Amino acid sequence: MTHLPSRLAKVSARDVNVHYGEKHALKHVDLDIRANEVTALIGPSGCGKSTFLRCINRMNDQIENAHVSGALTLDGQDIYDKGIDVVQLRARVGMVFQKPNPFPKSIFDNVAYGPRIHGLARDQAELDEIVMTSLEKAGLLTEVRDRLDEPGTGLSGGQQQRLCIARAIAVSPELILMDEPCSALDPIATAKVEELIDELRENYTIVIVTHSMQQAARVSQRTAFFHLGELVEVADTEQIFTNPQHPLTQGYITGRFG
Amino acid sequence: MTDTSTAVPAATRQSIDTAAAHLKRRYRAERRFKAVGLGAILLAMGFLVLLLWTIISNGASAFMQTYIRVDVTFDAAAIDGDDLPGLVKSSIQQRFPAVESRSEKRELAGLLSSGADLDIRRALAADPSVKGTTQPLWMVASDDVDMAMKGYVSRQPGLAGNRLTDRQIAWLAELEAAGAVKKRFNTILLSSGDSREPELAGLWGAVVGSVFSLAITLLVSFPLGVATAVYLEEFAPKNRWTALIEVNINNLAAVPSVVFGLLGLAIFLNFLGMPRSAPLVGGLVLALICLPTIIIAGRAALKAVPPSIREAALGLGASKQQVVTDHVLPLAMPGIMTGTILGMAHALGETAPLLMIGMVAFIVDIPATPLDPSAVLPVQVYLWADSPERAFVERTSAAILVLLVFLGAMNLAAIMLRKKFERRW
Numbered sequence: 001m002t003h004l005p006s007r008l009a010k011v012s013a014r015d016v017n018v019h020y021g022e023k024h025a026l027k028h029v030d031l032d033i034r035a036n037e038v039t040a041l042i043g044p045s046g047c048g049k050s051t052f053l054r055c056i057n058r059m060n061d062q063i064e065n066a067h068v069s070g071a072l073t074l075d076g077q078d079i080y081d082k083g084i085d086v087v088q089l090r091a092r093v094g095m096v097f098q099k100p101n102p103f104p105k106s107i108f109d110n111v112a113y114g115p116r117i118h119g120l121a122r123d124q125a126e127l128d129e130i131v132m133t134s135l136e137k138a139g140l141l142t143e144v145r146d147r148l149d150e151p152g153t154g155l156s157g158g159q160q161q162r163l164c165i166a167r168a169i170a171v172s173p174e175l176i177l178m179d180e181p182c183s184a185l186d187p188i189a190t191a192k193v194e195e196l197i198d199e200l201r202e203n204y205t206i207v208i209v210t211h212s213m214q215q216a217a218r219v220s221q222r223t224a225f226f227h228l229g230e231l232v233e234v235a236d237t238e239q240i241f242t243n244p245q246h247p248l249t250q251g252y253i254t255g256r257f258g
Numbered sequence: 259m260t261d262t263s264t265a266v267p268a269a270t271r272q273s274i275d276t277a278a279a280h281l282k283r284r285y286r287a288e289r290r291f292k293a294v295g296l297g298a299i300l301l302a303m304g305f306l307v308l309l310l311w312t313i314i315s316n317g318a319s320a321f322m323q324t325y326i327r328v329d330v331t332f333d334a335a336a337i338d339g340d341d342l343p344g345l346v347k348s349s350i351q352q353r354f355p356a357v358e359s360r361s362e363k364r365e366l367a368g369l370l371s372s373g374a375d376l377d378i379r380r381a382l383a384a385d386p387s388v389k390g391t392t393q394p395l396w397m398v399a400s401d402d403v404d405m406a407m408k409g410y411v412s413r414q415p416g417l418a419g420n421r422l423t424d425r426q427i428a429w430l431a432e433l434e435a436a437g438a439v440k441k442r443f444n445t446i447l448l449s450s451g452d453s454r455e456p457e458l459a460g461l462w463g464a465v466v467g468s469v470f471s472l473a474i475t476l477l478v479s480f481p482l483g484v485a486t487a488v489y490l491e492e493f494a495p496k497n498r499w500t501a502l503i504e505v506n507i508n509n510l511a512a513v514p515s516v517v518f519g520l521l522g523l524a525i526f527l528n529f530l531g532m533p534r535s536a537p538l539v540g541g542l543v544l545a546l547i548c549l550p551t552i553i554i555a556g557r558a559a560l561k562a563v564p565p566s567i568r569e570a571a572l573g574l575g576a577s578k579q580q581v582v583t584d585h586v587l588p589l590a591m592p593g594i595m596t597g598t599i600l601g602m603a604h605a606l607g608e609t610a611p612l613l614m615i616g617m618v619a620f621i622v623d624i625p626a627t628p629l630d631p632s633a634v635l636p637v638q639v640y641l642w643a644d645s646p647e648r649a650f651v652e653r654t655s656a657a658i659l660v661l662l663v664f665l666g667a668m669n670l671a672a673i674m675l676r677k678k679f680e681r682r683w
Contacts, residue, residue, distance in 0.1 A: 095573035
């Protein structure tokens, strides 16, 4: 396993462990996530990939008995440092969830919510600008331009998920975490979201958890394979899928288990 | 797949037959189950109809009141001397000049209510120029006359136990023949305070008392209840203390309401020295009764907000408080409000705890502030039901009807508020 120079690593994990009460969910994970790349986390259910993802924006704080140890840094800054403000951290690290979860508000308000709470817009014009740009970047603007006042929950599943991506982008994060963003979508909507992920890579660093190996192969540049809470192998996506080093990885990608 | 019509093994066929026989039994059981449920609903509805029919058939007549027309000589001396009751008596005596003895005169005056002078006062206030003239005036009949006109008491002369004397029955017949008796909409019932005389007794004091009490209940219990529910559900650490508090809140919901009345008596009246019989204290006691209901309903509503909405807001960098105020609370509001209004409707019908803090007193005045002594609707029902006069029977049912209208209006408000604030996700 090669360690990158920290200059290249957006997120760097060293010996990260997560316990849920008695359960050791994530074991001694060392992983670097490079800037402006899509990193896919794959592995069978319960392998700890979502747990790792939720460590990066401290969503695990929400879980009563979760305990995280080890060093996890964002741009060299310790994410679990006492001085870190979780609110600020989450403004820098956006998240898109498994099930599209737009707020039961208008499409506009969905996207505007983040900028509003962080005070990113000085006036309505700026806010409009942010919302439009975010919808544009999420490839949704042409579809919803005429109905920004309608509830976001009235959109189709795929549109809702892109709305959630627009909502995440609106806060101008540096890193976007995606937790199986396409698992609730049909193939066409999935294709659109994947296309979007590829475009977003230019400006954002993306970490995506996926159950679909094809998806990992399509959208990511690097892939990390987790198994039973351990990071088994991380390498360029091409290498993982063509020439896996570890027998477990090979077994998983060839469909022998998982 | 083999051809099923020919190649079904015997064992398979047997199990199919068994299943078919079993299926019939299952359908029969299902039909029985449905019939029992339907029967229960029909029985409940039957009782409800019976209850409503009893109340309405008893109470509807209370909304009409008998009036008697008498020529009143607005004698300036009597008016200036403020002897309006004397004016009432002399007016009815002029109508029946043959009456002379004192006892006959008393019986004659008994046709009219002891509050009939209020009708003269009202006529004078409406048009002061009638002073010194003689005008026909409709005046409130006494409760016995009213009952006789509505057919609740006998108008058959000579019967034992008659409320009206034979002479009164005859005078009433004469007045009726002259078209001087009629029933009018009973504005007294809806606009006056309580009275010992049924024909003068009204619900308005109790209505105002109930409105004051419920306003205070709402003002106290809603903010407290919602704040408690939000804190317990969203912010409180899950430890032994919060578990203890939760158990106690659930227990409080089951405490008999009269106990809250005793608590109110001990704390609000005896310790804090608040006024007796006041809607302020009534409202505070009812707020204590409502609180567990509101907290439990509020927590259920908060719990029902999907976690995905919280995660979405947290993921955007919303603080815990922003998640609650911007997302969770608005989504839980319909549920919280439904719980609150159900709690309030419960409070509207509470009687026992209010007896404890003296709201059972006989109060004639309409309360002007929540600090004035007052009755409330259910207590008024209780007081009237306890009164011996025949005319209070129909008025009790009428008071129940007014109480039910209030309850219906509150439930309607609950439904409308829920519809208005309901949002889908």
